[in-house]
Amino acid sequence: MHLLSFLLALVCCLSCSHGRSELDMLRVAFSNVEKDTIDGEVSLESGEIPHWLNGTFIRHSCGVFGETESDLNSPLVNYVDHLFDCLEMGTSFKFEDGKVSFYNRYYDTNHVDIFNAYNQNRNESKVFWKTILAELDVEQNTNLRENITAGPKEAMIDHVTWWRIGDRVAAYSEGAKGFLMDIHNVEYNGRTDNKDTIMGYPMGTMFVSNPAHPHIDPDDTVWSACLTYVPVGPSGVYSSRYTIYTIVDETRSVVGEITLGEVDLSVCAGDGESYLDLDHRQGYMHSFAMTENYIILPTSAYLYDPCVVSENYRPELPFFKASFKWYDEHDSILYVVRRSDGQLVASIPTTAFFVIHQLNAYEQDGSIYVDTLLYANADLYTYNMHLEQIFEDIPYETYVERFTIDMEDWTLVSRTQLRNPAPAALEMSNINHEYYNGKPYEWASMAENIFEKRFLIILDARSMEVIAHVTAPDLALAGLHNNFFPAHVGHG
Numbered sequence: 197m198h199l200l201s202f203l204l205a206l207v208c209c210l211s212c213s214h215g216r217s218e219l220d221m222l223r224v225a226f227s228n229v230e231k232d233t234i235d236g237e238v239s240l241e242s243g244e245i246p247h248w249l250n251g252t253f254i255r256h257s258c259g260v261f262g263e264t265e266s267d268l269n270s271p272l273v274n275y276v277d278h279l280f281d282c283l284e285m286g287t288s289f290k291f292e293d294g295k296v297s298f299y300n301r302y303y304d305t306n307h308v309d310i311f312n313a314y315n316q317n318r319n320e321s322k323v324f325w326k327t328i329l330a331e332l333d334v335e336q337n338t339n340l341r342e343n344i345t346a347g348p349k350e351a352m353i354d355h356v357t358w359w360r361i362g363d364r365v366a367a368y369s370e371g372a373k374g375f376l377m378d379i380h381n382v383e384y385n386g387r388t389d390n391k392d393t394i395m396g397y398p399m400g401t402m403f404v405s406n407p408a409h410p411h412i413d414p415d416d417t418v419w420s421a422c423l424t425y426v427p428v429g430p431s432g433v434y435s436s437r438y439t440i441y442t443i444v445d446e447t448r449s450v451v452g453e454i455t456l457g458e459v460d461l462s463v464c465a466g467d468g469e470s471y472l473d474l475d476h477r478q479g480y481m482h483s484f485a486m487t488e489n490y491i492i493l494p495t496s497a498y499l500y501d502p503c504v505v506s507e508n509y510r511p512e513l514p515f516f517k518a519s520f521k522w523y524d525e526h527d528s529i530l531y532v533v534r535r536s537d538g539q540l541v542a543s544i545p546t547t548a549f550f551v552i553h554q555l556n557a558y559e560q561d562g563s564i565y566v567d568t569l570l571y572a573n574a575d576l577y578t579y580n581m582h583l584e585q586i587f588e589d590i591p592y593e594t595y596v597e598r599f600t601i602d603m604e605d606w607t608l609v610s611r612t613q614l615r616n617p618a619p620a621a622l623e624m625s626n627i628n629h630e631y632y633n634g635k636p637y638e639w640a641s642m643a644e645n646i647f648e649k650r651f652l653i654i655l656d657a658r659s660m661e662v663i664a665h666v667t668a669p670d671l672a673l674a675g676l677h678n679n680f681f682p683a684h685v686g687h688g
């Protein structure tokens with residue numbers, strides 16, 4: 197059987213609840229892992245582990261949410277109340293010659309050291325770091341700042357997604373640098389290297405957000421993008437841009453730019469008022485689309501506020517709450533950039549959307565098709581992914597939507613639903629990227645209700661029959677992305 201003819205999946209387990217309520221299971225999924233498990237023995241529930249399957253299925257999972265079984269309305273900030281902000285760990289299933297073993301490993305970071313110094317008691321340690329969207333304890337953050345930033349350890353390991361860069365694998369969030377990993381032993385091995393100097397931009401350039409998901413060409417060229425502020429003219433004046441860049445041989449090169457205009461931070465009053473010129477503010481992007489010849493940036497109406505880098509920096513707020521704001525009435529824009537020369541060929545405004553993940557995009561018969569998981573606003577981040585809503589089983593509404601762009605006049609022909617009935621609670625889309633990224637395709641996978649307890653199954657992707665079903669020897673908590681990498685890559 198070919199390596200690509202299988203699917204590894206962490207799947208919902210409600211039917212295996214043995215009488216436990218959904219809420220009980222969710223509380224387990226958002227609890228705490230007490231110890232590392234290294235090379236742990238798994239239980240083979242059914243089937244057989246294929247001998248041809250060699251590599252590691254690794255995921256960013258959570259190790260600690262804190263006191264989630266206590267009163268969630270308590271003023272004590274003793275648990276992490278958003279999925280993005282847990283104390284991270286690496287969880288993996290390693291496949292070797294018909295055997296599979298399980299790893300749950302906390303990384304050697306300052307955050308973990310501080311948590312252990314408080315005897316793993318979140319009532320005492322509180323949520324002490326600057327979070328993305330979870331409530332934090334500002335006083336504790338101030339008290340522990342030196343411990344958090346002390347060298348030589350990392351404060352934390354970014355734990356959103358995985359990039360393969362050549363034969364190396366790095367953990368990324370939405371920052372410009374990655375954390376190289378020995379994924380087969382779940383160990384951190386230093387930051388990614390960049391031979392370029394801030395991509396050739398002048399000193400003082402700021403990269404404020406970078407989509408978590410790159411695209412990788414067959415020759416291993418990595419394509420990515422970032423929201424960039426380039427200093428121009430007098431102090432405090434920046435050119436607001438989207439930068440499209442590649443990574444080849446550890447060198448990042450700018451291949452295209454979309455310039456929105458200049459922002460003058462001297463107008464920021466420091467009273468919490470956001471930058472008023474919305475047209476010069478970039479829209480949030482967690483991912484983007486790529487076809488054979490074009491990059492498509494689907495920029496949302498969740499706009500970055502440049503005043504945050506000057507007068508409006510608010511340490512008491514999580515990063516996203518301070519930095520991004522949703523605007524119902526502000527169009528989202530699809531930017532289409534030609535890959536061969538980086539030229540912007542179309543800027544297509546459309547009704548405001550929020551998008552996290554793409555399915556795929558491709559060119560066919562004079563049209564570009566861009567298939568996305570779309571939302572009417574940013575509530576999935578700012579509301580639904582908070583534990584209070586997860587525990588209440590508050591539904592979220594995903595639209596699996598296709599944008600059709602006419603390549604003759606570069607207009608948006610239509611926005612249509614690919615899945616009915618719509619909306620439905622879907623996320624974490626995937627395709628067979630190695631074969632079909634940027635090309636016409638037939639099949640994609642999505643997870644329904646992403647917050648439930650999980651185990652691992654191996655599926656034959658042609659028949660969808662279960663090849664094997666295994667259970668780990670310890671908890672694997674909720675978390676974000678996972679990937680399978682073959683044995684010859686990802687050694688640090």
Ligand SMILES: [Fe+2]
Pocket residue numbers: 357408409482552553677
């Ligand atoms: Fe993602």
